[in-house]
Amino acid sequence: MFMREMAQTDKPRERLQKKGVSSLSNIELLAIILETGSKTESVVELANKVINQYLEIGELKDATLQELTQIKGIGLAKAAKVLAAVEIGKRMGQQRIIESPIIRGPQDGANLVMQEMSLLSQEHFHCFFLSTRNRLLHRETIFIGSLNSSVVHPREIFKQAMKYSAASVMCFHNHPSGDASPSPQDVTVTKRLKKVGDLLGIPLIDHIIIGNNVYTSLKQEGYF
Template identity: 45%
Template sequence: MSSEKTLMMKELPQTERPREKMLAKGAYSLSEAELLAILLRTGMKNMPVHRLAEYLLAKYDLSGLGSISPQELSKTLGIGLVKAVTVVAGIELGKRLSSKVPDVRPVIRSPKDAAELIMPNLRYEAKEHFIALLLSTKNQVIARSTISIGSLNASIVHPRELFREAITHSAASVILVHNHPSGDPTPSQEDIALTKKLIEAGLLLDISVLDHVIIGDGKYVSFKEKGII
C-alpha cells in the first residue's frame, strides 16, 4: 500500500472506511460519496478519497456523473483517465441493471408503466435515444430496441428501421419512447410530426403504435394521455 493510500485510510476510523463498512453492514448502508470513494480507490496528497468523492458529487451531482464521458471526467482535478473509466463503468453497470428487462416479461397497462420501465436508463443520457417497446397481443414486452441515438428527426428515425424490429420479434404493437436530455419532456413539433408518420406506417403493416412517451428528468409526457394521438 502506498504512503498516500495509507495516510488516506488512517484518516477514518476502521468502522467508517467504505470497504469495511460495506463488508460489515452491506452496500445499502453506504452513502453515494462512500460508494464513489470505493470506485476512486485513492485521493490526492491534499485531498483524501472521501473528500474527492464529495467534491465530484458537489460539482456534477449523481445525475451529472451518469452522463459524463471518461475523457471529460478525467480533466477534473485529481481524476486521471484510469479512475474516470472506472467511475463511468461502475455507473453504467448500475444503469444497465436498473433498466434490465426481467425474465418475467412486464406488461404495459398504462403510459406510466412504459415510462417507469425506461426512465432509469434514459433520464441521464446526454443524447436523445429513440427506443421501441415491442409488445405481444397481451401487451407483454417482448423486447426493446434502440432505433437511433442522436437528434431526433425523420431522417434518423425511419419507419423501416422501427418496423423491421417489430416484424423480427413478431410484435403485435409498439410503444415509442425517447428522452429529452434537457429534462423537459414537452413534445416538439418534430416529435409530433414523426409520431404521426410512424403511426401511418404502422397502419399499413397492421402493427399498432399505441403511444409515444417522452422521458424527462423524473417526469414524462404520454402522447396518448395528452390526446396528441
C-alpha cells in the same frame, strides 16, 4: 464417424460458422449436440434417426433418458447431452416468461425506462415490441441523435417489430434538457410512425417523451 470425417459441405459446425446458427436445420443442430455418429451412421444420420422418433422437434422436451438410450447409436453420454440441451431451453423459456413484464399503459412503460433514459446526455429513441397481450417481447434502442423524420425512419422500427412478431409498438425518446414537452418535430415523427403502423397492422400504441424524472405521453395528450 466423427464430424471432422464428414464432407466439408455436410459439416454443421462449418455451416454455423459461415451462415449463423439460425441457418441450421433441426437435424444439424442436434448433430452438433451429439458430436459423433456410430460405427454405421454419420452424426447427421444419427441425429435424423433421433428426430424421426418424434412427431415434431417440440416433443423432445418430454423425452426421457430411457427412451433416448433405446435408440441404436445413442448411449448414456449422448442421451445426457440431449437432455441437458432440452433442459437449458426450458429454463430459458421459463425465465423469459417471468422477466417479461406486461405494459398496461404509459406509466408501466415509463417506469421501465425512466431511470436509464433520464440520465442520457444525448437523445435516444427506444422501442418496446409487445405481444397481443401487451407482454414485452423485446426492447431496443433504434436511433441515437436529434429526433427528426430523416433519422427516425419507420422502416427500421417495423422491421424489428416483424422480426419479433410484435402485435404493437411503444416508443420512447428522451430530452436531455429535462423538459418532457413535445416539440413540433416530435409530433410529426409520431404521426408518421402511427400511419405506417396502422398500414402494417402493428399499431403504435404510444410515444413517450422522457424528461428529468417526468414523462409525457403523446397518446394521452391527444397528439395522435
